[in-house]
Amino acid sequence: AVYRKFAGPEPQEVKAPSPPSTAAPRSRPRQSAAPVALAAGSLHVESQPVGATVTVDGRPYGVTPIDVPDVPFGAHEGKVDLKGSAPSTETVLLSADAAAPTMNVTLSRTAPATGAAEISSEPAGAIVRINGTPVGQTPFVDPKMKAGSHRVEVVKDGYEPWSGSVSVVAGKRARVEARLRPTVVAALPTPAPETVDVNRIYVNSPAEVDTPARKISGMSASYPTDRASRLKSGSSVSVRLGFVVTETGEVTDVRVVESAGRIVDDAVLSAVRSWKYSPAVKKGTPVKVRVDFRQTFRAG
Numbered sequence: 119a120v121y122r123k124f125a126g127p128e129p130q131e132v133k134a135p136s137p138p139s140t141a142a143p144r145s146r147p148r149q150s151a152a153p154v155a156l157a158a159g160s161l162h163v164e165s166q167p168v169g170a171t172v173t174v175d176g177r178p179y180g181v182t183p184i185d186v187p188d189v190p191f192g193a194h195e196g197k198v199d200l201k202g203s204a205p206s207t208e209t210v211l212l213s214a215d216a217a218a219p220t221m222n223v224t225l226s227r228t229a230p231a232t233g234a235a236e237i238s239s240e241p242a243g244a245i246v247r248i249n250g251t252p253v254g255q256t257p258f259v260d261p262k263m264k265a266g267s268h269r270v271e272v273v274k275d276g277y278e279p280w281s282g283s284v285s286v287v288a289g290k291r292a293r294v295e296a297r298l299r300p301t302v303v304a305a306l307p308t309p310a311p312e313t314v315d316v317n318r319i320y321v322n323s324p325a326e327v328d329t330p331a332r333k334i335s336g337m338s339a340s341y342p343t344d345r346a347s348r349l350k351s352g353s354s355v356s357v358r359l360g361f362v363v364t365e366t367g368e369v370t371d372v373r374v375v376e377s378a379g380r381i382v383d384d385a386v387l388s389a390v391r392s393w394k395y396s397p398a399v400k401k402g403t404p405v406k407v408r409v410d411f412r413q414t415f416r417a418g
Contacts, residue, residue: 157190157191158188158189158190158191158212158217159189159191159212159216159217159218159219160185160186160187160188160189160217160218161174161185161186161189161194161196161210161212161218161219161220161221162183162184162185162186162218162219162220162221163182163183163184163185163186163196163198163220163221163222163223164182164183164220164221164222164223165182165183165198165200165206165222165223165224165225166223166224166225167200167203167225168181168182168183169181169182169200170182170198170199170200170203170223170225171198171199171200172184172186172196172197172198173196173197173199174186174189174194174195174196174197175194175195176195182198182223189212190212191212191213191214191217192211192212192213193209193210193211194209194210194211194212195207195208195209195210196208196209196210196221198221198223198225200225202227202228203225203226203227203228204225204226204227204228205225206223206225208221208223230264230265231264231265231288231289232262232263232264232265232286232288233263233265233286233287233288233289233290233291233292234259234260234261234262234263234286234290234291234292235259235260235263235268235284235286235291235292235293235294236257236258236259236291236292236293236294237256237257237258237259237270237272237284237293237294237295237296238256238257238258238293238294238295238296239256239257239272239274239280239295239296239297239298240295240296240297240298241274241277241298242255242256242257243255243256243274244256244272244273244274244277244280244296244298245272245273245274246258246270246271246272247270247271247272247273248260248263248268248269248270249268249269250269250271256272256296263284263286264286265286265287265288266285266286267283267284267285267286268283268284268285268286269281269282269283270282270283270284270294270296272296272298274298276300276301277298277299277300277301278298278299278300278301280296280297280298282294282296312401314400314401314403314405315405316365316403316405316406318405318406319362319406319407319408320398320400320405320406320407320408321407321408322363322398322407322408322409322410326400326407327398327399327400327405327407328399328400328401329398329399329400330398330407331363331367331395331396331397331398331407331409332395332396333393333394333395334367334394334395334396335393335394336389336390336392336393336394337389337392338389338413339385339386339388339389339390339413340385341382341385341415342381342382342385345381346379346381346382346385347379349415349416349417350417351417351418352417353416353417354414354415354416354417355378355379355382355414355415356376356378356412356413356414356415357374357376357377357378357382357383357386357412357413358374358375358376358410358411358412359372359373359374359375359386359387359390359410359411359412359413360372360373360375360408360409360410360411361373361390361408361409361411362406362407362408362409363395363397363398363406363407363409364397364406365397365398365404365405365406366397366404367394367395367396367397368394368395369390369391369392369393369394369395372387372390372391374387375410376412378415382415386413390411
């Protein structure tokens with residue numbers, strides 16, 4: 119629209135102001151986000167021998183063989199430790215070009231820490247036991263005893279046993295001195311002298327009599343071939359008797375313990391009853407003894 123404005127001799131034309139625009143603002147096109155690069159990888163750890171504990175930057179993860187996940191790119195300290203072996207530590211670098219490195223470690227056995235132990239006793243010459251095992255006599259020195267506490271026993275005949283402990287420190291010498299005390303032995307009562315019982319029948323043996331009875335006369339029996347069965351070649355029969363030799367050397371109380379038949383038994387009995395002995399003696403006194411006798415007949 120056009121309006122006329124009178125402000126002076128000539129009219130002037132003025133345009134009406136345009137109404138405000140109601141059109142929606144034009145939006146800018148969205149830009150796609152840039153791709154995010156990975157910043158972590160994994161670490162594979164092996165050891166010889168297996169079963170070693172694995173830590174990365176001081177954090178434990180398990181035992182070998184193992185894959186440690188989500189390890190950020192960069193340098194890390196990997197440690198492999200196994201009891202009885204020297205631990206191994208390595209610096210491992212993970213990057214976009216090496217996102218899954220391997221740490222392979224061979225562990226070496228470590229020698230146990232040792233020290234020296236010196237064990238003496240008064241008097242010397244006592245047996246030394248370490249942890250129950252005899253190891254020698256005092257004065258005793260072990261230059262390579264395992265570090266730690268050990269039980270010590272010191273024993274000697276005629277003395278009371280001594281026991282204690284020794285603490286061995288690696289690279290140092292430990293000393294133990296045992297002062298043994300004599301064993302006190304109570305006086306034993308004097309046994310009463312043994313009396314000789316003249317009515318007792320002792321065994322004809324040095325275990326019961328000082329001098330056993332000994333045959334001094336009498337013939338051995340002959341096989342009664344005229345009355346007994348003839349023995350076959352290589353065969354044999356035996357008669358075993360038990361009898362008592364009196365304190366005068368006479369044979370009495372003859373009994374058959376093992377029979378070879380009545381005829382053979384009678385022949386042996388008849389011969390034995392005629393024997394004469396020197397009597398057994400105990401503490402200077404003649405005594406009765408029981409004698410065990412066997413006679414064997416063997417065919418030629």
